[in-house]
Amino acid sequence: MAEQLSPSHVQRWVDGFVDTVVEKSDYLTDLDRRSGDGDFGTNMVTALRRSREAMAGAEATAAGTLFQIMSETFLTHSGGTSGPLFGMWFRDFGKVGADAGGFTLAMLDEATRKGWTTVTRLGSASVGDRTMVDAIAPASDALTAAVGAGSGLEEGLRAAASAAREGAEETSELVGRRGRTSYVGASALGIPDPGAVTIALFYRAAQEAVGA
């Protein structure tokens, strides 16, 4: 059992994440259309495809290299608001893994906490606002608990992935409560937030990368 994610694990993580989001882009776009927020799926796919091109020519020497590339690509190419926020999210993983040969569970916990702070600060979103934060927060709590309990990498990632998925699913109940525009509130009940779903896919890909 790997106790840290090596650069090749990170490669599998990122590849798996990109493939899954591209594969699910119609679904994510549909979620976005039904919750009334724009063109999330297509923006993500454009940025992810460009990230894949940029990563293909790069040599991943440190654990954080691929996340640095993803960050730069998202901040270069994606418009709107969720694209840049994902760019800053990846950036914290790139920073934490900048000089490291691998990600330990404690480093993933640190990156998640930093990413949470960054996205909250820049996006002015808190838990319960039906955004990506609603998946990040439970993943972060699960990672912190796993590190505190001395869990192994696989176990910790499984807990994070599961918590992020539950957090994303629960966003489908947040619409009515937040009382956004009434036509969206009525029709979006039962529809999860695509940003939160994408974060859940991010942790699931991490879990799968270590074979957990």
Add this chain to the structure above:
Amino acid sequence: MRRQFTNAPGDVVSEALEGFAAAWPRHVRLHDDPAYVTRADPARDKVAVVSGGGSGHEPLHVGFVGTGMLDAAVPGAVFASPTAVQIRAASRAVDTGRGVLHVVKNYTGDVLNFRIAGELLADEGVDSEFVLVEDDLATDTGDGEGPGRRGTAAVVAVEKVCGAAAERGADLAELAALGRRVAAQSRTLSVALAAGAHPGQSQPSFELPGDEVEFGVGIHGERARERRAFGPTSELVPQMVSPLVEALGLGRGERVIAIVNGLGATHDLELYGVFREVERVLGRAGIDIARTLVGSYVTSLDMAGCSVTLVRADDEVLELWDAPAATPALTW
């Protein structure tokens, strides 16, 4: 049915930038990948003033690059924010080591990408400050909820005043405080007579009955919250000016800079007629129009309409307003 002079509509921004740079070789340089515009003759030792935002508001912002105003401007796609990487590249290019002032209109995408750019720059050791322009009274909910007042034509005053102060050697903190003061003392209201059409589209973004105006529009072709009866200028303009006076709490004897701005398809002939009414309304209230700007500076593609901006002015602001500027869109 609207038609525009374009080749492929998707190339309209890049082709306009190429044409703009070719037309003003003594003033500006266009940089590519990512796209931004800088002064042709870069300043050596001063705080850099940088602004940007979606295209479709020309001459804003690239038209204000030059001596006495902006060091760089960062254009996005039509009505879309520039990216953080564009803003970082422009800011890096013009930083002389004394820091960069970002002048940002209050829109979610612009605010987010400029804030991100500020964080990216901080990691590289480049100091930056952020001045938010939020003058549009039509979106003032007064309760702090929602995105708040949009940034519109007052951005010209903030860029002019901060640009002049930067030229005189003000430091970054002084400039940020000055910009925030001017922005806080500015309010705008806009009225549209007809919507604009996006490049490549033959239909305007909304239809307006001939006997109504869209009251309180922004600069992105969107509808306002309210429609009011169309009427002569003498009836429309007081509805725009009086709320501004009230919102700024302007009293008799106070001085303002008054900006009458065309939204893209309104002729100077009409704008001067509007200014005449602005002067009458303010004259009755005993408010002194210390300086005036009339013309199309912050547009909304080819929207027919105009905005009125009042900026409360003191000696310092007026002196900086009067300082020399040499830009494609504003020179004195």
